[in-house]
């Protein structure tokens with residue numbers, strides 16, 4: 001069935017038309033536009049009838065369904081996408097990265113890996129990058145061993161799980177061990193469909209659909225699941241070789257979004273270890289995971305936790321899932337670098353993540369103890385914020401006040417970036433501080449202070 005998106009006037013017809021403003025916008029028509037663009041949910045209008053709400057929820061749902069995988073403490077959302085190309089809007093839910101464990105691993109090995117997963121985090125451009133899920137695979141085919149492994153994993157982490165087995169008995173024991181959670185069942189195929197779908201309904205969990213041979217088999221399975229009332233579906237298309245993987249992942253996203261073919265409107269799951277044999281090198285996992293992320297994979301499972309292999313994947317994911325219209329930002333405020341005291345210098349910069357990152361690193365490398373005053377410029381760099389009038393002297397004065405900076409230092413000297421030199425007099429007038437013009441490039445901070 002081909003999906004047709006509701007237009008704002010069609011949505012407006014279903015709204016109460018009282019323009020009460022309780023949904024946060026002044027008119028029902030403005031709300032209709034927000035709902036049509038996926039920026040608001042119909043449930044935000046408190047006066048919508050149940051019937052109209054259900055209809056709008058159904059008809060304004062994103063073309064790629066949003067699926068939640070959760071444990072008792074954490075949840076991961078995948079899918080919920082509305083565009084094929086990031087520049088058309090933005091991507092909503094980043095690819096979830098999962099480490100694969102299996103029930104042949106010793107208890108010590110599992111504990112050791114989970115400890116590494118816990119510690120594995122990378123601070124980059126003001127964000128913390130980390131793994132999101134664990135994929136627990138039954139290699140023994142023994143239900144009791146699988147249950148025990150699920151139990152051991154759950155004792156050592158609260159990350160949401162993907163339970164991997166084609167054997168319904170094995171799956172059931174795993175699900176029973178973590179009742180009340182919503183792990184992803186991986187996977188239903190044409191042989192186990194009835195038993196697996198029964199488990200998905202009984203435990204209220206999302207379920208993956210796998211087909212080894214063709215997309216048409218996968219579509220048949222999806223239709224049968226939908227016929228049973230199951231909506232939380234994740235797709236595992238045939239990926240026998242790289243070309244097929246890229247092609248099928250692309251077909252799923254493009255036909256669901258661009259052609260409105262809603263039978264394929266679900267997030268996808270891939271294994272970057274699927275072709276580990278190629279060249280026999282771990283680097284293939286990095287290459288394949290990167291390729292799958294670029295081709296819209298919603299979950300990528302990998303086996304290798306070496307930092308040099310995972311870091312490029314995290315960085316790529318961050319780059320793709322950053323909203324292209326909103327620069328990455330750090331929180332404006334006062335940051336202490338090193339051990340500053342009341343005589344320490346005060347430097348100023350903007351809240352564009354990359355600028356903050358570079359300046360703070362250069363200050364650390366220079367071995368300085370100082371305060372860094374980060375001013376809200378809506379995430380623009382120094383050059384852009386000066387050109388676009390976003391580095392406002394009033395905002396600088398406000399930030400000095402809000403951070404109680406004047407109580408922290410016994411001087412009134414502020415070092416501003418060299419590229420903001422033309423604001424010197426205005427900043428002095430607005431803040432009452434004496435302004436020193438710093439270097440044009442933060443790499444010269446060390447030399448600047450030496451001089």
Ligand code: SF4
Pocket residue numbers: 015016017018019020021022023024025026027028031044045046047048
């Ligand atoms: Fe209209 Fe409902 Fe928003 Fe009120 S809350 S303005 S009735 S859409």
